[in-house]
Amino acid sequence: MDEKNELMCDEPCAHEDVVGKVRDVLPDDDTLYELADLFKMFGDSTRMKILFVLMESEMCVCDIAELLGISQSAISHQLRILKQSKLISSRREGKNIICFLADDHVKSIIAQGLSHVLE
Amino acid sequence: MDEKNELMCDEPCAHEDVVGKVRDVLPDDDTLYELADLFKMFGDSTRMKILFVLMESEMCVCDIAELLGISQSAISHQLRILKQSKLISSRREGKNIICFLADDHVKSIIAQGLSHVLE
DNA sequence: CTTTCATATGAACAGATGTTCATGTGTTTA
DNA sequence: TAAACACATGAACATCTGTTCATATGAAAG
Numbered sequence: 001m002d003e004k005n006e007l008m009c010d011e012p013c014a015h016e017d018v019v020g021k022v023r024d025v026l027p028d029d030d031t032l033y034e035l036a037d038l039f040k041m042f043g044d045s046t047r048m049k050i051l052f053v054l055m056e057s058e059m060c061v062c063d064i065a066e067l068l069g070i071s072q073s074a075i076s077h078q079l080r081i082l083k084q085s086k087l088i089s090s091r092r093e094g095k096n097i098i099c100f101l102a103d104d105h106v107k108s109i110i111a112q113g114l115s116h117v118l119e
Numbered sequence: 120m121d122e123k124n125e126l127m128c129d130e131p132c133a134h135e136d137v138v139g140k141v142r143d144v145l146p147d148d149d150t151l152y153e154l155a156d157l158f159k160m161f162g163d164s165t166r167m168k169i170l171f172v173l174m175e176s177e178m179c180v181c182d183i184a185e186l187l188g189i190s191q192s193a194i195s196h197q198l199r200i201l202k203q204s205k206l207i208s209s210r211r212e213g214k215n216i217i218c219f220l221a222d223d224h225v226k227s228i229i230a231q232g233l234s235h236v237l238e
Numbered sequence: 239c240t241t242t243c244a245t246a247t248g249a250a251c252a253g254a255t256g257t258t259c260a261t262g263t264g265t266t267t268a
Numbered sequence: 269t270a271a272a273c274a275c276a277t278g279a280a281c282a283t284c285t286g287t288t289c290a291t292a293t294g295a296a297a298g
Contacts, residue, residue: 044155247292249288264275
């Protein structure tokens with residue numbers, strides 16, 4: 001006999017089997033958290049701008065900052081976060097650090113979002 | 120003669136024309152903010168769980184809360200946010216409010232993210 | 239080796255965000 | 269009409285986030 005949560009409505013509007021079915025299909029918690037963390041990267045306008053820029057061309061840090069009109073420090077902090085998420089990568093070239101997209105999914109994810117926003 | 124930002128590196132590693140080209144292609148600020156706000160909706164695990172559930176089946180508020188093991192109040196607050204973003208919609212059915220996805224893009228956006236996470 | 243330049247980083251701070259708790263609202267049922 | 273139920277909402281609170289400012293690092297040029 002199943003436990004009765006205090007919060008649950010007396011007569012579930014969805015049948016028990018539907019609720020159970022959905023529960024079975026739900027990804028495990030770790031996956032859900034990873035997924036939310038991934039989308040969190042796209043959820044800040046500064047990071048979104050950086051990703052957009054790098055979709056067009058790889059570029060060094062100072063050029064990104066100058067192009068976007070955002071301080072070098074702010075850009076650098078955000079780049080660190082994006083690197084930790086494996087969305088971008090970088091290489092040294094002379095005095096500069098060249099940043100570029102590390103993941104093909106970035107473009108398709110942004111494209112999906114954009115087609116929604118521009119609908 | 121173009122203005123020289125203090126922050127810009129002396130000799131841009133990307134040529135000026137590349138930077139200019141990228142600037143031309145960048146969506147306007149409003150679009151970028153909208154886009155970031157959209158992804159922000161997917162950037163919280165509670166909202167992600169709600170959306171996942173509704174991808175499987177429409178469901179009343181209390182069932183969502185019970186299924187996810189999250190308080191009714193927390194769910195309700197998040198539902199409000201998701202409705203404001205036009206991602207979900209609802210209708211009354213007897214005593215219950217039935218929630219459902221309002222946008223087809225939701226599935227494809229989540230699918231893209233999931234394929235990245237599960238890679 | 240010293241200076242300069244491009245970038246990274248830590249501390250501090252303000253603002254945003256998500257949850258809880260208490261309570262309000264509106265619908266249904268007795 | 270009164271009680272019960274499903275849901276919404278506001279205030280308070282703690283936490284997370286993103287920026288700035290000052291400074292550190294490390295490669296390159298002199």
